[in-house]
Amino acid sequence: MATSGIHLATLGHRIRHRRLEKGFTLDELGALVGVAGSQLSLIENGKREPKLSLLQAIAQATGTEVTDLISAEPPNRRAALEIELERAQESPVFRQLGIAPVRVTKGMSDETIESMLGLHRELQRREREAIATPEEARRANTELRLRMREQHNYLGDIEKLAEKQLRSAGHVQGALTHRTVSIMAEKLGFELIYVNDLPHSTRSVTDVENGRIYLPPASIPGGHGLRSMALQAMAHRLLGHTPPTDYADFLQQRLEINYFAASCLMPETASVAFLQQAKKDRNLAVEDFRDAFGVTHEAAGMRMTNLLTQHLGMSLHFLRVDATGAITRVYENDGLPLPMDVTGAVEGQRVCRRFQARAAFTQQNRTNEHHQYTDTPSGTFWCSTQTGASTDGEFSITVGVPFDDARWWRGRETADRAVSTCPDEACCRRPSTDLTERWYGKAWPSARVHTHMFSPLPRGAFPGVDDNEVYNFLSRHADE
Template sequence: MTDLATLGQRIRHYRGSANLTLDQLGATVGIAGSQLSLMENGRREPRLSVLQSIAAALKVEVSDLLDPAPPSPRAAMEIELERLQRSAVYAGLGLPVIRPSRTMSDETLEAMVGLHHELARRAREAIATPEEARRANTELRQYMRTQNNYLPAIEELAQEQLRAVGHATGALTHRSVNLMAKRLGFELIYVSDLPHSTRSVTDLENGRIYLPPASIPGGHGLRSMALQALAHRLLEHHEPESYAEFLRQRLEINYFAAACLMPLKQSVDFLGKAKSDKNLAVEDFRDAFGVTHEAAALRFTNLATTHLGMTVHFLRVGEDGALYKGYENDGLNLPTDVTGSTEGQIVCRHWAARRAFERTNRTTEFYQYTDAPTGTYWCSTQIGTAASSEEFSITFGVPFADAKWFRGRETTFRQQSKCPDPSCCRRPSQELSQRWSHKAWASARMHAHVLSPLPSGTFPGVDDTELYDFLEAHSES
């Protein structure tokens, strides 16, 4: 695909080589010179018949005009300047758009492009903070709640890709993922020296996607990471200009990967059958498609409201009680800070997400009913272990009325939660307060991420120097 700016530059380049003015070329092809000027400036797209006439008049092929490469280093800078001036960062300054003239020197043009790049870099640096990340993530979570966590356009895109490689039933194989990559012109390469701040790296110039050599048992991790990298290309993502855009892109690629690993029709058929049998279980859904428990629970939230007619909630909670991921459209009162952010907030001690850590046997599902201020909920919780060896819990839950569809509904475990009322579990009892107040001193364990700014590269959280060194080292291999 050739953008209009590049097409216009190539027309101008070949017109200059032919020593023709705008009016002279326009008269030859039967259009006004002013109309041709709009085309050269990337403001009007020529019809194919006009493009063929222009190519004939300039004694070149149409393919020469449609070549996506800028015709000269000068043209490349002019195209880049135009692109940068269309960015939200520059538009927010309220300054006029500068059109480079023929009399503008290359040095001036290069300086202007450099200033724009520095402006964009400083804007990224300003937003690469935990506060900005939480604000943007809160807005995205609230938006997805209005969509019932369901994105039909990405569902259809995933189905198209699966049909194209002939996948119909069963767990998605590595071979199918490789075929999807080849259709997009990419080769999957597994390396042991990925930049520490990346999960995968896509080399657009050489058509390579670099992945780690090993991941989650069963291969879910490698398949998922490859699908996420492919999703960037399929969804036509550009370099993010804000943290909100970065998070939206990340959500979309995760959604695409899940929709490929657990395809819509097969998933809805499977869950619908289990619901009719009153035997819904996240662990069965997980095993049917060969994915992780967390992936299955999250995918369940995509489909539950739109296709199964039930509201749900999902939690990933650390062993310290901190909420790392959360979604709800069933009214469960997730803990939030003053900005509305849930990340890092401590969930109620009486919720299943924390009570599950108290069990000796953690290999099976833990079921619990919880009476909360907004209603009674049934929850299913599974304990997992992260690569850092720290444990976490994955909870999937529904309001009491929908518990009848799930295995484990007969549980007798029941807790009462009054959170966010501090008297529920956030304050020690009066007896213990009187016994120990001002008689102890604890050294707090500080989480490193609290004070650590994110690397301020092209992509939030990724070190550009490390990334480019990696690409350079592998481009010659």
């Protein structure tokens, strides 16, 4: 079919437009091309797809070309409005209301159609806002985590893009400097500007019109360095991102910009060479990798999840855990048994108290990495854990591997060993019989309720970002 891939409503409008230009009725044009006027009406209303031979006949009868008829552009503004309304009334969001669609007539004014379209756009916006819930985010995040695990958490195209950008900016080796990051921005047509009044819901703001990337004057405690934030902002442009349509799209974009930043700060070629040598020396360590590239402990640990399986054939796990034991960031492809809810989501779940990721908070010496072997129902794992603190409180960063791969890591000689039987609640969740008998019915704790549990996300195209704040911010700085 000549119209394959063309929206039939647009095609129908273009045929009607040409017919009316020539002053033909449906029956008159039908007689010229050899079909009944009723059949031609179905085509003009987008209900039937014409054969190529009929399209050629219509084009000849109306003095035009087939390529003009099958153009994706509506023939005029009125047609564009009618097509948009038709598509809106075909959407699942509208259909689920159980309301009959409005039939557009010749006597219906453009203003009436525009008013109805305004209602449909608001309906779509509210639908997008309604699904921007914690449940939707958890589902989308779980799907993304599982998909990335299948590909070893590795994105080869972004690795190549990062190294190309670094070469273009003249970076050869060593830690990536702020100056080089500025050069990378300049080559994309952006200037890095550090300000004290960034909207509280953002880490950076890009003014696309004026070629500016606004950043805070100092790194954010807990791992978000200025170089990384600038690289993430640039990544949106380099990767061709458009405003996200849903949470899944938003999370995918966030993953990609974080990956690009990590690939620039710890380039694949140099990072793999460093890790391969460390493995050869049986001296793999997150802290050495961190110091070699001048990044945070968390960034180094996460970067290992991109490279160890792909290039060193080593499965592993990564955990960022807060002081309550709740997982805030996770990756695993080594079979470590992790807590999860009925949807398969891991984030927010509390890890076993026997895991070093949680036990590390009780250590007296917090400056060094702590190592431990942990026997679990899925086997024995070795891990290295470092604790830190941010404005949100304490956290721990853990990188671990199955027992057999511990031989490549510094700290493998540790004598610390724990046994975890989680998810068996008797392991660490359920109080002992003695404690239960002593205190059951005699304790009444007052729970701490986090206010964010009841706070809806700010409205806007980007989840969690307040558009009003952002636009006012850009207006303040636009004329500077």
